Amino acid sequence: MSYFQIAWQWLTSAQQWHGSDGIPVRLVQHLQYTGIALGIALLIALPAGLAMGHLRRGGFVVVSVANFGRALPTLGLLVLIFVLTSGSPASWLVPLVALAIPPILVNTYEGVLGVDPDLTDAARGMGMTEWQVLRKVEIPVATPLLLLGLRISAIQVVATATIAAYIGLGGLGRYIIDGLARDEYNVVAGGAAVIVLLALAIQALFTLLRWIIVPVGLRRQAQTSQ
Amino acid sequence: MRNNSSRCVPAPAPKRTAIRTATVAVAALACLTAAACSSSSSSTSSSSSSSSSNPLVPSATGSVVVGSANFPENELIAQIYVDALQGKGIKVTSKFNIGAREVYYPEIEKGAITIIPEYNGALLTTSVDPSTTAASTAAVNSELNAKLPATLEILNSAPAQDKDSITVTQATATKDHLTSISDLAPVAKDFVIGGPSEFLTRADGVPGLKKIYGLTFKSFQPLDESGPITITSLQGGKVQVADVFTTTPQIITDHFVSLADPKNLFAAQNVTPLVYKKGVNSTIVSTLNAVSAVLTTDALLQMDKALIIDHASYTEVASGFLSQEGLK
Numbered sequence: 001m002s003y004f005q006i007a008w009q010w011l012t013s014a015q016q017w018h019g020s021d022g023i024p025v026r027l028v029q030h031l032q033y034t035g036i037a038l039g040i041a042l043l044i045a046l047p048a049g050l051a052m053g054h055l056r057r058g059g060f061v062v063v064s065v066a067n068f069g070r071a072l073p074t075l076g077l078l079v080l081i082f083v084l085t086s087g088s089p090a091s092w093l094v095p096l097v098a099l100a101i102p103p104i105l106v107n108t109y110e111g112v113l114g115v116d117p118d119l120t121d122a123a124r125g126m127g128m129t130e131w132q133v134l135r136k137v138e139i140p141v142a143t144p145l146l147l148l149g150l151r152i153s154a155i156q157v158v159a160t161a162t163i164a165a166y167i168g169l170g171g172l173g174r175y176i177i178d179g180l181a182r183d184e185y186n187v188v189a190g191g192a193a194v195i196v197l198l199a200l201a202i203q204a205l206f207t208l209l210r211w212i213i214v215p216v217g218l219r220r221q222a223q224t225s226q
Numbered sequence: 227m228r229n230n231s232s233r234c235v236p237a238p239a240p241k242r243t244a245i246r247t248a249t250v251a252v253a254a255l256a257c258l259t260a261a262a263c264s265s266s267s268s269s270t271s272s273s274s275s276s277s278s279s280n281p282l283v284p285s286a287t288g289s290v291v292v293g294s295a296n297f298p299e300n301e302l303i304a305q306i307y308v309d310a311l312q313g314k315g316i317k318v319t320s321k322f323n324i325g326a327r328e329v330y331y332p333e334i335e336k337g338a339i340t341i342i343p344e345y346n347g348a349l350l351t352t353s354v355d356p357s358t359t360a361a362s363t364a365a366v367n368s369e370l371n372a373k374l375p376a377t378l379e380i381l382n383s384a385p386a387q388d389k390d391s392i393t394v395t396q397a398t399a400t401k402d403h404l405t406s407i408s409d410l411a412p413v414a415k416d417f418v419i420g421g422p423s424e425f426l427t428r429a430d431g432v433p434g435l436k437k438i439y440g441l442t443f444k445s446f447q448p449l450d451e452s453g454p455i456t457i458t459s460l461q462g463g464k465v466q467v468a469d470v471f472t473t474t475p476q477i478i479t480d481h482f483v484s485l486a487d488p489k490n491l492f493a494a495q496n497v498t499p500l501v502y503k504k505g506v507n508s509t510i511v512s513t514l515n516a517v518s519a520v521l522t523t524d525a526l527l528q529m530d531k532a533l534i535i536d537h538a539s540y541t542e543v544a545s546g547f548l549s550q551e552g553l554k
Contacts, residue, residue: 083454087462167455168420168448168464178448181423 003189010190021174023194029170030198033092033161038154040093041100046146049105053112053142054134062109069102075163082167092164099160100153107149111142143214151206155199162195172198289317290505293330293339296323299388299473299530303343303497305544306517313554314513327352335375340505341514346370346383347493349500361490367498381499381514384521386473389495390430390452391484392419393470395460399483406486407439410467420447420459421469431469434491443467472523475531497521520551 010016016023052058074095082091115138123137139146162173175191178184290311294304301322308318321339324330331353333339346366350358354373360366363383370380392407399405402413410417425431426446435441447464449456452471460468461480470477472484499514529547532538548554 079454083458087455087458087464165448166450168459174448178423178426181448182427183424 006186007189007193010186011193016190026170026172026174027194027198029164030158030161030172030195033096033164033169033171034154034158037093037096037100037157037161038150041097041104041153041157042150044097045101045104045149046108049108049149050112050134050139053109054130054138056113059109059113062106066102066106069098072098074099074160075166078163078166087167089167089169091167092161092169095163096157096161100157103152103156104146104149107145107152108142111145111149112138114145115141140215141218144210144218147206147210147213151203154202154206158199158202159195289319290340290510291319291321291338293324293334293342294320294322295327295330295342296325298533299526300343302529302533302540302543303521303526305540306521306547307341307343307499307514309541309544309548310513310517310553311510313548314509316510316513334500334502335377337377337502337505340502341510342500344380344498344500345388345495346380346498347389347495349380349498351493361493363494363496366494366496377503379501379503381501381511382518383494383496383498384518386497386521386523386526387495388471388473388497388523388526390469390492391472391487392435392491393460393468393477393482393484394466396481396483398466399485404483404485406488407435407441407491408488409485410439410441414441414443414467417443417466418445418447418464419443419467419469420449420456420465422451423448425469430492438489438491473527473530475527475535477527478531479535497526516553517548520553 011023019025049062052062072095077095077098078091081094082088085091112134119137119141120133123133128136161171162176164171165173165177172191172195175187175194179187179189179191292304292308292311294301304320304322308320311318324333324339327348330339330342334342346363347360350360350366350370350373354370358366358369360369367380367383374380392410394404403409404413419432419435421431426448427433432443432446435443447459449459449465449468452469452474456468456470457474457476457480459465460470460482470482470484474482476482477484497518499518501510501514525547529543532543532546533540545554
């Protein structure tokens with residue numbers, strides 16, 4: 001039987017859809033991990049990126065954070081935090097936030113930095129304060145890149161939130177870790193399929209968001225740039 | 227059934243807790259990212275010499291090749307064999323850190339290796355008879371004697387075993403008077419038991435604890451294979467009982483107690499020399515049997531600790547053990 005067949009068989013059997021180990025419960029847990037990690041990353045990276053982009057300084061910090069984030073071994077960091085905190089159940093948060101910050105930070109910074117200086121000069125010439133320049137000119141113009149950063153983060157985090165299962169927590173990673181350990185490859189295949197579908201759903205959600213949020217005048221440009 | 231070759235034993239430094247725990251995690255990371263957990267341990271592989279022109283061809287004149295699997299404990303036992311045999315004037319070639327059983331077993335079957343330290347239960351289930359139900363040392367060895375290929379035989383098993391154990395903290399053991407798995411009966415319902423994911427479903431895991439000892443625990447917490455997640459969770463009280471390998475050095479450093487298993491829930495995993503029959507003579511057999519006679523789980527645990535936690539060298543630990551036991 002092919003990968004798709006065994007995954008499909010597992011996914012469609014009724015027993016996977018209820019109980020504490022059922023897909024709905026695991027999915028909700030997975031989305032909680034993803035949502036909380038993204039939320040915290042956003043609180044940190046968005047203001048920082050906007051500030052550095054607006055002030056046109058801190059490029060070195062952004063590049064360093066981005067490289068650091070890419071080089072960080074997520075699973076190693078997870079185990080390290082788990083051991084250092086004597087098994088804190090929130091250990092999963094640190095590696096996921098660390099993973100989510102770089103794309104948001106880099107794209108926010110680059111988005112604001114890339115706003116045409118003629119526009120901001122004109123805004124200032126009209127008497128706008130720096131805050132108004134940021135809010136009314138730079139953020140709207142940078143929206144496509146802001147969304148891009150958030151989307152990359154979301155997809156990375158939703159795929160990586162599987163590691164929570166490594167320290168004995170829930171989420172969709174349970175299927176992969178338990179399935180591998182017990183030689184139940186249909187569970188592994190089915191669990192992986194759910195995660196892939198979730199990532200695709202997030203991609204679709206962001207496509208929708210772009211249509212709603214990105215200002216009409218920027219859409220054509222946004223489409224060509226992405 | 228666990229594969230000895232896949233073990234990763236983290237290597238913490240001895241004194242300060244923060245540093246030590248960090249090192250556990252770093253070691254764990256190293257183990258997670260690299261397949262060869264013991265790649266750093268090949269330093270001893272050329273320590274011995276042989277007069278034979280081709281070291282891979284054993285002869286009946288007392289020149290032998292001692293091999294080892296690719297994890298520290300097995301390499302250490304091999305080093306003890308080498309040391310003991312050299313002490314009897316036998317010419318020995320070391321071929322350590324070969325790989326998993328799947329890799330070295332065909333080699334010893336055809337005589338490219340003469341002697342390798344084995345674990346009788348794992349040898350039986352992975353290479354000889356996967357369908358066996360033998361659990362005690364005697365039962366496992368008698369099946370091995372009956373079913374090993376004609377070219378191979380096992381020598382005497384040591385009392386030392388490296389296998390799964392139901393382990394608790396010293397504090398729990400004292401408080402609830404625990405020395406054997408049977409003692410868990412009155413308290414199991416309040417205890418969370420932890421182990422690798424498959425421990426929940428495999429015959430010698432949670433189902434076996436219920437069937438053989440009549441124990442039902444409060445819940446099962448999936449952890450890792452006797453690694454940093456398990457150690458930290460047991461220490462921190464996230465689980466009260468965990469599946470920990472009997473030669474995990476943290477049993478000493480973190481004051482854990484492995485409970486006795488009188489009903490053989492876990493099949494025997496005695497350290498047992500597996501030899502290529504034509505390659506060994508009576509001196510070799512009696513030398514290895516003398517080593518097995520004194521090699522206990524506790525001795526092995528102490529040596530694993532010296533090796534992994536205190537970073538002593540293989541040769542140092544091996545020769546220290548032999549001197550202490552009067553075999554050198």
